[in-house]
Amino acid sequence: MDVVLPLRKPLPLMTRRGTDTRVLTWTFRRQHETVICQLGLNRDRSAYELRLNPPWALQSTTTEIFDDAVPAFQRHAAIERVLVDEGWLLEGFESVNGAALAQLSLGG
Numbered sequence: 001m002d003v004v005l006p007l008r009k010p011l012p013l014m015t016r017r018g019t020d021t022r023v024l025t026w027t028f029r030r031q032h033e034t035v036i037c038q039l040g041l042n043r044d045r046s047a048y049e050l051r052l053n054p055p056w057a058l059q060s061t062t063t064e065i066f067d068d069a070v071p072a073f074q075r076h077a078a079i080e081r082v083l084v085d086e087g088w089l090l091e092g093f094e095s096v097n098g099a100a101l102a103q104l105s106l107g108g
Contacts, residue, residue: 021040021041021045021097022040022095022096022097023038023039023040023095023096024038024039024040024093024094024095025037025038025092025093025094025095025096026038026076026080026090026092026093027090027091027092027093027094028080028083028088028089028090028091029088029089029091030083030086030087030088030089033055034055034091035052035053035054035055035083035088036051036052036053037050037051037052037076037079037080038050038051039051039072039073039076042065047065047066047067048065048066048067048068048069048072049063049064049065049066050063050064050066050072050075050076050079051063052064052079
């Protein structure tokens with residue numbers, strides 16, 4: 001009886017789809033106003049995008065670009081602090097794998 005495992009047998013490779021990326025979405029609410037903040041990789045995965053659609057700028061979505069995740073999270077934390085200090089509540093958080101940064105709907 002052979003008790004030695006066939007270690008030279010090739011192992012199956014684990015594959016990961018290159019298009020999958022995680023997008024984090026925070027939804028803040030104050031009375032009838034909504035602010036949506038998203039953080040994720042851009043289309044070519046070369047930088048992080050932090051998107052915000054504040055109700056005080058209804059005609060545009062603010063996008064900030066970061067080379068690294070740490071400054072992007074630090075910037076999000078600073079924005080969240082300002083919102084909470086101004087009476088906004090975190091209504092929801094969503095983390096979606098395999099998503100792309102969506103075009104945020106304008107308005108509240």
